[in-house]
Amino acid sequence: MILLDGKATALSIQNDLRLKIASSLANGFRPPGLVAVLVGEDPASHAYVRNKALACKNVGIYTEVQHEPGSIPEGQLIEIVQQHCERPEIDGIIVQLPLPKSIDPDNILNAILPTKDVDGFTVTNSGKLMLGMPTLAPATPLGIVRLLQHYQIATDGKHVVVVGRSRTVGTPVALILSQNSLYANATVTLCHSHTVDLRHYTQSADILIVAAGKHHLIAAADVKAGTVVIDVGIHAVSDSSKKMGFRYEGDVNFAEVAPLCSHITPVPGGVGPMTIAMLLSNTVDSYQHSLKQS
Numbered sequence: 001m002i003l004l005d006g007k008a009t010a011l012s013i014q015n016d017l018r019l020k021i022a023s024s025l026a027n028g029f030r031p032p033g034l035v036a037v038l039v040g041e042d043p044a045s046h047a048y049v050r051n052k053a054l055a056c057k058n059v060g061i062y063t064e065v066q067h068e069p070g071s072i073p074e075g076q077l078i079e080i081v082q083q084h085c086e087r088p089e090i091d092g093i094i095v096q097l098p099l100p101k102s103i104d105p106d107n108i109l110n111a112i113l114p115t116k117d118v119d120g121f122t123v124t125n126s127g128k129l130m131l132g133m134p135t136l137a138p139a140t141p142l143g144i145v146r147l148l149q150h151y152q153i154a155t156d157g158k159h160v161v162v163v164g165r166s167r168t169v170g171t172p173v174a175l176i177l178s179q180n181s182l183y184a185n186a187t188v189t190l191c192h193s194h195t196v197d198l199r200h201y202t203q204s205a206d207i208l209i210v211a212a213g214k215h216h217l218i219a220a221a222d223v224k225a226g227t228v229v230i231d232v233g234i235h236a237v238s239d240s241s242k243k244m245g246f247r248y249e250g251d252v253n254f255a256e257v258a259p260l261c262s263h264i265t266p267v268p269g270g271v272g273p274m275t276i277a278m279l280l281s282n283t284v285d286s287y288q289h290s291l292k293q294s
């Protein structure tokens, strides 16, 4: 069994990005810029934004975090997003989800200019992704594909089973891997909570991508020998032996499933770091596009 080390792969991507940015600065250009909009006081959202901002800083992306109270009216939040879109020195704008229930996330996300939508969540970029056009795609699916590429795991002609059809992970990764493009061409089955006999599908997967948000949904009996397993799920499980009082586990029962696999991602240290690396990569792509236009 080979561990798909997302942490090391993400670090090497970040090193490449750091060199690209340094070379651009040496040629007299401005640094890339990212604004993260954070609404409310959800501790997990604050931690995610902190980690993203730190990773940006480490590669040389200028970053601002705009924190607004959970009571902010939807219209005011749209105005804030639109104002950041007009700033020439800002290449990427992200809005940390979830938003308070009083705000429709679609209205906020679609206020982002598609060329600065480095999370790839706007209707325009989702549509382009569906049509196989070049676009800014969501970071987690991109991170999964990049990890498969890094470990030279072929997808052409393989049966990929995706568990979970969210807009941010399951649906876009299924789309990307089923497209007629160099590193795709898989036959993809997209499963969800209405799938009857999930095991029937997971057992036939060459590559199994699990993004259901259900702790230890996938056990040894769900997987055939030699499968490549990508575990997107992340759950804090209480553990008094840890300083923090918890540890992270995934949607896959790693201890049971890992011995059967050809490759598997750990949790933590698998898909998570790749997601951040691809957000940075999208920001640098958007930056380079903007420099070419100016």
Ligand code: NAP
Binding pocket: 140, 163, 164, 165, 166, 167, 168, 169, 170, 191, 192, 193, 194, 195, 198, 211, 212, 213, 214, 217, 232, 233, 234, 235, 271, 272, 273, 275, 276
């Ligand atoms: P989500 O929006 O809650 O979607 C979950 C999907 O799983 C839904 O499509 C749901 O089906 C399906 N599902 C739920 N229970 C199922 C079951 N028993 N059998 C089959 N399908 C089932 O979740 P998400 O945002 O995609 O995230 C999934 C997990 O990945 C979460 O643990 C999240 O924290 C984690 N995540 C990690 C990263 C990272 O960077 N590591 C990034 C994003 C998300 P229905 O559509 O029928 O409801």
